[in-house]
Amino acid sequence: MLSKQQLNSYWMPFTANRDYKEAPRLVASASGMYYRDQNGREILDGTAGLWCVPLGHSHPTVVKAVQDAVATLDYAPAFQIGHPQAFELAEQLIDYSGHKFGQVFYTNSGSEAVDTAMKMVLAYHRSRGEAQRTRFISRERAYHGVGFGGMSLGGLPANRKQFGTLLAGVDYLPHTHNLEKNAFTRGLPEYGTHLADELERLIALHDISTIAAVIVEPLAGSAGVILPSKGYLKRLRELCDKHGILLIFDEVITGFGRMGTPFASDFFGVTPDFMTTAKGLTNGVVPMGAVFSHQKIYDALMEGPAGIELFHGYTYSGHPLAVAASLASLKVFKEEKVLEHAQSMTAYWEDGLHSLKGLPHVIDLRNVGLIGAIELESMPGKVGARAMAAYKKAFAEGVLVRTTGDIIAMSPPLILEKKHVDQLFGKLHDILKHLD
Ligand SMILES: Cc1ncc(COP(=O)(O)O)c(C=O)c1O
Numbered sequence: 001m002l003s004k005q006q007l008n009s010y011w012m013p014f015t016a017n018r019d020y021k022e023a024p025r026l027v028a029s030a031s032g033m034y035y036r037d038q039n040g041r042e043i044l045d046g047t048a049g050l051w052c053v054p055l056g057h058s059h060p061t062v063v064k065a066v067q068d069a070v071a072t073l074d075y076a077p078a079f080q081i082g083h084p085q086a087f088e089l090a091e092q093l094i095d096y097s098g099h100k101f102g103q104v105f106y107t108n109s110g111s112e113a114v115d116t117a118m119k120m121v122l123a124y125h126r127s128r129g130e131a132q133r134t135r136f137i138s139r140e141r142a143y144h145g146v147g148f149g150g151m152s153l154g155g156l157p158a159n160r161k162q163f164g165t166l167l168a169g170v171d172y173l174p175h176t177h178n179l180e181k182n183a184f185t186r187g188l189p190e191y192g193t194h195l196a197d198e199l200e201r202l203i204a205l206h207d208i209s210t211i212a213a214v215i216v217e218p219l220a221g222s223a224g225v226i227l228p229s230k231g232y233l234k235r236l237r238e239l240c241d242k243h244g245i246l247l248i249f250d251e252v253i254t255g256f257g258r259m260g261t262p263f264a265s266d267f268f269g270v271t272p273d274f275m276t277t278a279k280g281l282t283n284g285v286v287p288m289g290a291v292f293s294h295q296k297i298y299d300a301l302m303e304g305p306a307g308i309e310l311f312h313g314y315t316y317s318g319h320p321l322a323v324a325a326s327l328a329s330l331k332v333f334k335e336e337k338v339l340e341h342a343q344s345m346t347a348y349w350e351d352g353l354h355s356l357k358g359l360p361h362v363i364d365l366r367n368v369g370l371i372g373a374i375e376l377e378s379m380p381g382k383v384g385a386r387a388m389a390a391y392k393k394a395f396a397e398g399v400l401v402r403t404t405g406d407i408i409a410m411s412p413p414l415i416l417e418k419k420h421v422d423q424l425f426g427k428l429h430d431i432l433k434h435l436d
Pocket of ligand 1: 108109110111112114143144145146150217221222250251252253278279
């Protein structure tokens with residue numbers, strides 16, 4: 001039992017602190033598909049933590065690798081010096097990406113990966129004599145983390161409104177959510193490809209000479225699982241190619257198997273110029289992010305004057321513990337055929353989710369890969385209250401989900417079995433049936 005003082009001392013992130021501290025929800029340990037609280041009560045992890053534990057919790061291979069790493073090389077500076085495993089991991093990550101990218105740059109989080117990609121974009125254009133290309137095109141309802149870069153690209157009003165004017169020079173494509181056309185679609189919807197064409201309008205408005213890059217999440221996760229239409233990302237790539245604009249996929253949640261492929265770019269068959277990643281990169285065990293960049297970006301910067309080519313980096317870039325966790329995670333992905341298993345579960349997952357159709361207040365069910373969302377009709381004047389009530393009830397009854405507004409999002413560890421799908425949707429069925 002935590003004391004009032006303890007509860008008061010911790011300012012919790014993205015949390016309704018006052019509400020939470022009235023009735024704290026705590027987890028004390030985890031393994032495989034389950035968290036446990038201090039009394040040993042099991043809670044099924046329907047969200048892989050925060051989308052970051054694809055291999056399940058406390059995987060012995062990852063745990064052992066981190067234990068060995070900390071006892072061997074606890075820390076190594078990353079500026080003008082390296083350690084061999086950081087290079088080994090970079091090579092393996094490029095391999096894992098199918099050699100569509102030339103380099104990886106290490107950060108500590110997804111937010112930092114986004115900021116890093118933005119800086120690389122600007123440095124790239126400058127190195128080619130196009131320093132006026134500084135404008136980023138993002139999208140409404142996007143989430144790109146909480147640094148001033150990512151926040152300025154973000155399209156969720158609540159994440160922006162407390163923080164002033166943000167970065168100048170960002171414009172936004174429309175989001176791709178449309179319940180009228182796409183509600184209850186299984187998998188990717190047909191409708192919405194034309195929304196990518198809005199890029200032409202923004203190019204006409206700002207002039208192509210000012211536009212540096214387009215950034216999108218292949219699938220918007222934090223906004224509540226917003227799917228693109230089948231052809232949307234291909235169309236966006238075509239338009240970027242046509243106009244010489246760099247394309248960034250923010251794969252912080254979609255990377256490392258969430259769609260049953262290494263990255264969403266593989267799933268969609270569309271290759272961006274950058275991928276920002278984090279979360280599943282280390283199975284969530286040690287904080288780490290990575291930016292994958294196209295060979296042409298590195299090459300352009302290597303042609304400048306001798307000396308440091310990119311004045312950017314973090315004290316903990318390529319931290320030995322994070323590198324060890326990532327190397328071990330890649331090994332598990334391969335040896336245990338995790339992606340094959342994830343693919344084999346998607347049809348059962350889809351059926352489980354869509355079995356909730358017809359329950360009170362359910363206005364949409366959507367899924368792709370091992371991702372699912374339930375959209376509930378909001379209570380008048382109380383957006384988010386209904387989903388939050390479901391979330392609290394689910395946790396009390398042994399299931400962890402996640403909410404954004406009145407959308408319940410699910411993204412389980414990729415190791416889940418049919419019995420876990422049954423448990424998750426069975427419990428949600430009972431809860432939604434009786435929800436006010
Ligand atoms: C698409 C996307 N980008 C960036 C981030 C930020 O990552 P982090 O919380 O590690 O900074 C997130 C986090 O959920 C994300 O979903």
